[in-house]
Amino acid sequence: MLTEVPTELCHFVSLETLNLYHNCIKVIPDAIVNLQMLTYLNLSRNQLSSLPACLCGLPLKVLIASNNKLGSLPEEIGQLKQLMELDVSCNEITALPQQIGQLKSLKELNVRRNYLEVLPQELVQLPLVKFDFSCNKVLVIPICFRKMVQLQVLLLENNPLQSPPAQICTKGKVHIFKYLTVQACQIKTADSLYLNAIEPQHLPQPVEESKKDSDSGVGSDNGDKRLSATEPSDEDTISFNVPMSDIVEEDHIIKDDSGHHANSRKGWNVKNMDVKYREILLLIPCLPTYPEAAECDELLRIEEDTQWQADEIPQRNLESIDPQFTIRRKMEQMREERELVEQLRENIETRLKICLPEDLGSALMDGVVLCHLVNHVRPRSVGSIHVPSPAVPKLSMAKCRRNVENFLDACRKLGIPEEKLCLPHHILEEKGLVKVSITVQALLDVTTVKQALFT
Incomplete structure (x- = not known):
């Protein structure tokens, strides 16, 4: 088990990957700057109390320094322009430097289990795909974080968050960003x-x-x-x-x-x-x-x-x-719009004997419910419906669009006038529930009139 980085190691100028995992290293020598080909560095599970500024002069793409005793990150960290992954979890970091916003290539940031109380607004400037700040002391997620449009995974559990409140945070990233x-x-x-x-x-x-x-x-x-x-x-x-x-x-x-x-x-x-x-x-x-x-x-x-x-x-x-x-x-x-959407929910739930979720737009966007509705009104109006399966719980956009187009075609055949028909994107993009409500109401009205004529 190493207690320091061997001096000879710093002479391997062509070295691209260096793994010093699980040692007792307390200091990184300045000579490490000689490794100008180094792109991967793993310093996790050591006894480092700080990272040297010279480390930021390397062309690193991955830097892992988790499970150490780091109290802060060097201000020069903004020089790591090629860094794509930074893991400093399980340390003693109390604040992130503002220069972290200069890491223009950073995709993954893990600061789990530290002592962070504030998240710097500069993080918004990063193209983050995954951000883990769970198990810290963060009280507030900055409102500007709503601009992190590339973010796909957000982990924030075990923080005393006050804004957004806990009931919002437990619902996931989408609800958090809506709140912000x-x-x-x-x-x-x-x-x-x-x-x-x-x-x-x-x-x-x-x-x-x-x-x-x-x-x-x-x-x-x-x-x-x-x-x-x-x-x-x-x-x-x-x-x-x-x-x-x-x-x-x-x-x-x-x-x-x-x-x-x-x-x-x-x-x-x-x-x-x-x-x-x-x-x-x-x-x-x-x-x-x-x-x-x-x-x-x-x-x-x-x-x-x-x-x-x-x-x-x-x-x-x-x-x-x-x-x-x-x-x-x-x-x-x-x-008025609210009443129309509530009417849409009531019409569907009453006819199909189902209970729709609170997010009505997402429940209808794959077209499955709407196809079942038109088949309920007129059996076999839609001959083939793409439905999710346990193996594939979410339909592809192509199948969703096919369902929606089949629903609209069935409505046309039943005599719904074009001016009362919504467009596919009103359903697929969840942005036109008012239009969808008008279409569904027209569908039910037409069938009601036809039934009355035959009786």
Whole structure:
């Protein structure tokens, strides 16, 4: 059992792999920098209290230093530009250096069983596929971690996490990232409302209107809902489900003559408006998520239907006079979408005598349930259905698409009009449950009418 790295070993300049596992080595000599071909280094189960800075001058792709006595990582670790795997689990590390964000090739990071209390935001800059920080003292997962789009495996058990709460963490990575996205969106929404409250003269003006497909999350079933052409950024989009009973509405909408648009803001009382926004801000942290609601960045940019008459308040003046009007209108729209999705769930569960999971979109995305539904309505409408098996519990995307297309073809043959048919991506991408609800309802309505005619 070695107590130090042999000096002769540092003369093997062509050495590519070095395994010093399970020894009693306490110090790594500076001469190791001579191994300029070294790509794999295993120092696990030794007695190292630190890693020398010269180690970061090697072209390492894998560095394993688990089960030592490391108290920290060298700041020079950012020089390991080719490092793909870093394992420093089972040490005494209390903090990760900010320079760790410079490891542009790092795919796997294991800091399990250390004394970490904070995860540096610089980790977001890494292309991590697997991240293990279980058995530490981490209280909060930074909100920016939602941007780690390449991450596939996240291990975080045995941490005193407060945000996200335990009931979210136990559900897995997808739910954790949804929670972080919700938090980010709530912060942005609250900031926007606050800024609008203290600076009413800078309230956003509506831009040129354009039609949107309901796949954006907003239920534009009949094409009469309008959104602004400006789209929210990817990192800020999120969905809300807001019961109308939680919104404090005013008894009336402030009206003004359309000819005085230039003076429409003179009647603003900043103090009163602050109170109104404060009521809304108090409600925002309690808003539950709902995958079919619209993105919150558009919360203040939804316009009213074109059915308002010209003798009433002009649309542009209405939004500039009362921004709460757009919020209330948005809440109504969300409620309508929620009711449609609940109707979809009820229709399927009632006909098929099954209980669907809470995540309705994922339950329908493979098309199996929908194919069974159309076969229940009209037997043998879909002749072949691809179903999961114990050996292959999840269908491939090709088979999912085939099921969905078979379902839609069966609906067409049963007489469902095209304008009431959803598109395949509404089901496959879990982004158009409102459209799916309309299709299913039309399917049931058509068959009900036909049965009534024959009886």
